[in-house]
Amino acid sequence: MKISTIKIKGYKSFGPEPVVIPLQDKLAGFIGLNSAGKTSALEALRKLFGSSTMEREIYQSDFHIGKDEKPEDIVQRELSIETRIDFPSDDEDSIPHFFSDMVVDDEGESPYLRLRIEASWQKSELTPQGDIEVKTYFIKAAEGETEDTDSKKVFPNHLRSLIQILYVPAIRRPAEQLKYASGTILYRVLKKIKWNNEFKNDFDEKISEINEAFKGLAEFSIIQSSITTFWQKFHKDKRYKETSLGFEGSDFDAILKKMEISFNPTGTHKPFSVEELGEGYRSLFYLTLVCSLLDIEEKLSEDEDEDTIGITRPLLTILAIEEPENHIAPQLLGRVIKILKTIAEKENSQVLISSHTPAIIKRLDPKDILHFRITDDYETEVNPILLPEKTSEAYKYVKEAVHNYPEIYFARLVVIGEGDSEEVIFNRMMGVMDVDFDDNIISFAPLGHRFVNHIWKLLETLHIPYVTLLDLDIEREGGGWGRVKYALQQLIQIGVNKKKLLGIEGGILSDSELDKMHTWTLTNDDSIKNLNEWVNFLKRYNIFYSNPLDLDFLMLMHYPEFYKEAIPENGGPRIPDRSKKPKEFAEKVSSAKQATLKSEKASGETYSDDEIELMIWYHYHFLGRGKPATHIQVLSSMSDDEINGNLPLVFTEIFERISSILKKENGDEEN
Template identity: 40%
Template sequence: MKLTKLVFNNYRCFGPTDTTINISDLTAFIGNNSSGKTTVLSALRKLFGNFKITKSDFHIPLDKSPEEITEGNFYIEAYFEFFEEDSEGLDEDDYGIAQYFENFIVDHPGGNPYIVIRLDANYEKGSSPEGIIDFKYHYVVNKGEEGLKPISAHDRNKIQVIYIPAVRNPSEQLKNATGTILWRILNQINWKESDKEKINKKIDELDKVVAEQSGINIVKKVVSSSWKNYHNDSRYNEANIKFGSSDLDNILKKLEVEFTPTHTEKAFKVDDLGDGLKSLFYLTLINTLLELENEAITEIKNRVSIEERVLNIDPPALTLILVEEPENHVSPHLLGKVIKNLNNIRNRNNSQVLITSHSPSIIKRVEPTEIRHLRIENGTTIAKEIVLPEKQDESFKYVKEAIKAYPELYFSSLVVLGEGDSEDILIPKFLSLYMDDLDTVGISVVPLGGRHVNHFWKLLNQLNIPFITLLDLDKEREGGGWGRVKYAIKQLLENDVVRSELLTLEGGSILTEDQLENMHTWEGYEYIGGWIDMLENYNVYFSSPLDIDFLMIEKFLEYYLMTLEKNEGPRIKIIENEKQKRIHELTDEEKQSTIYQDRIKSDVTRALKEKGGNGHTYTKKQKELMIWYSYFFLNRGKPVTHLQALNYIADDVLQANIPDVFKNIADKATLLLNIEE
């Protein structure tokens, strides 16, 4: 039995239109503060945890104040299924089937049976601040009000919730008091009468040993003598000092958990643990409880008699573990263990896990398909799933792993997509010249560009997160130039950009499908600038003419040369039998030599790659730069080279000579984020 879907209507931040959220065995709710993550968990506590319904649970429209609301209503529906969709046979031993069989719904012949449990609540303004609140729990057996059937407290109690708050105190849960986890664990033990007699006998023996101690005897006599001076009631004549009560419940209340071995002879108590270990031990208690409940279910399925059972409870059919911010107080290297343990819990037949988180370290350990992204739009919460390419698509694995590698994009106000590591260093540097703190404004630079960029556009569009993309123009490289422009246009069309807006030419004609398909064969680059300018309207930019690395040495070569040691740099032997000279030390006359010109041709071929052009669309100076491009970025690590050069470039020099594309990206980022200059 598993929870598969939640439906909200007018509950807290969820508006009057039904909001449906699909639930998996482990579901992670992410989003900015006050986006509705905790609201989802609170709904399950209202449904199955007997938590009080208050005025604040009713949705308040954006254009209303609480004082203006005279009446309201909300409902929450929880859908539960009992069999896997792809299972070949039915699990006839499923513990939950027997509990809820009479209330099964089947949508079509051969369909998967399920149940729906619904909470309806109504509010009317009254004389008290909270007003008049009425609520009812039902099964949904058909559509409409006539399809509601009252649910018994027993049936509702068969679905339990355990809420683990963001601030966790396992010490409270280790007290054997009603409602604590330890109480629930100990309450499951089937204490036989023979066991109770043995325990009482041992306690009596201990009391006798303690009473024989001479010091205790003296204390006992003094207390009894003094006690008689204060009353005459024969029922309480003697005052004894005993080890403890023989009542089993009172004995169990004295149980504690200790940790050994320690660096001292004294055992550690839970309160001695650090916050991180306390948080982990809290989860350990949950796992223990679920394991015992699973054992109890097994005993019931195996028809073990009540007298012979180790556990004497009627366990819940399903336990929902609600965890707020599992990353709290836990060091990063232990977060993997936290998720691993939560996955162990979710794999049980009798439990599921729902978590909320702000931590990329947690989110990257969760499958993207199990993430639910929440955001506030016009005063109400919108919930979205993460949609990946089809599994058979070659891009599925790449996109899935890339999303897991850069989970910060989920929490961003703006995402800048780049081609690779160079963009990851350079884009933040240039943007920082125009805004104080990228983290404060919520900008994430994510190197996810390339041939799968359309999938990331779809994801960010779906999550309603604005984004900017910087691609390499790769002029004269295979697939570059007009091919890159064509690629960007086709991806925009796949993301529902209106064709007539995107492909309207001067004079009003629209580029035909055949013309677009053949764009990569167009010769000459006289008009490519106009297309690049047009794509910037759709937040797509190009590092021109080649890529971001070439763009940097074209603007700041002298600072990249500063990173060279005395004997570093590309070398060439101009005259036969003469010692090699470094390229940047050649005279103008030496640069006219055939050997130098051949070197340029060689490095142009290397930079433009095997199936690329001969560099005829590049200027003489640009072709000479291909030597340095090959040296700095094809022979050495790109990130290190850029970081070393940036150390020599003052911010005012960088801003004064900033390539236009970065200035345009900074302007667009400021516009998208509504940042005042």
């Protein structure tokens, strides 16, 4: 059995409308920025499945308060937390304990269970906290059906042990879980031991032997006598006249409370206690305890009768871990996730983790990730990660893309570029334009080439704004009009209004005209002007172009002298003298032009003579050497003033757009 859906309404940051959290598999990751509602979602499960009354307690502070509401004006509130629990349909021997309380959507479909906690708060003049009423129900109506009074059946307390949650908080205190006290991991483990009479008798005999040995010590006798003498001087009650100092064997709980764990060898000739471990190892040991508990319950239950399952161990244990990355070295995180995946595969376990670090998220399957964000109304919104269809060519690409750049999940804004050159250049431009990507939680992702519409669609789903810089690639295959056509088609794919997008003078660009756009020519000034008008139009949709070719060529055009100086000693392209060897010079230019435009038929007619000659240097720097290394070398040699002196206009436009988006996100500007 597993929880397939969590539905939360009116709880903490979850607003008055139900928020559905779908769980595709038995391991799920809750991600998002701080205070987005991840912890609240895990705590909501504790309210429903907590093993102690304290864990299940509902407080006034648990009820949602809206953005513009004043707490003193609120007189009543309601919240609900519901889970849908599905059962395996492929195991004929699986007889669920809750069979009579299950529902089905339709004939022949798999049954499932709906469990819901409903709480109401009423303002009271008598108690500061108000009056709170809490009920837990089986919901006997299928999802989507109208509920009435007969749809709810009170969930009996004796069934609570069948589904339990182990919550691992962000701050790990394993020593607390090693105490023999109700609700701790050690208590749950040691309760599995069967204390038979033979063991108890043997235990009592050994304790008696130890006590007799102590009493045989002269010093011990003096201590015992002194305590008794002074005790009798302080009172005259005959019931408590005598004292006895020793070890009691009859109270197992008292003995078990003294149990501790130690670690050795430590290199200090003495074992270490849990408290002496560093933060990282303490965190790992907490996870060790949880894993051991689940493993022990499984092993000790292997030979038990099927009828005892749900009595000797829960039917389902939910392992909810907050920020598993805390205090743990990055190289160990892969091992942690691998172990958690193994736990999730057990038939009686399910794992939920919350995180806001890419190091964890990149190790999870995107389909198992739920993205949490706070809306403009300060309410939690949860969205799954949207991927293309598995059968499509785009699926593998996008899945790998989000695996390699998980930072985009946590960004307030994503800048999408074509490749590594853009990342290097944007990192330098941050200082020039005085916009810190880290400070503003902006992520750069080189995902602007194939299937960019899926990246756009993903970010749209997560409500993360983005700015895209693409190459215009004029005179390259598919470049120029082909690049504009591509962007227009991608925008249509993500749902942009077609009439608004394709409006032209005198009407709307037809589907057939759009399909043929890549064949439009660039043979005169009017056609180039028309292309640039479309390029400027796409800026409305935060799509910008490195015009006329790519960003490498754009930087070379604006800072030619700096790039020409960035050569090793006795290095650089061998350029024949124009006046002395005109034929060889023309051949060199022609060869560089064909290499740069990636075609032997490229005419270069849309480029000026100076731009075509620069292609010699483009060929040398960006086709013969590493692009990022060249940009790093050049940009590090330039001052901010030198860069600003001839800054490509596209950077000014992009950073102005970034500033505008951030102001809008911060509420500094009208939507």
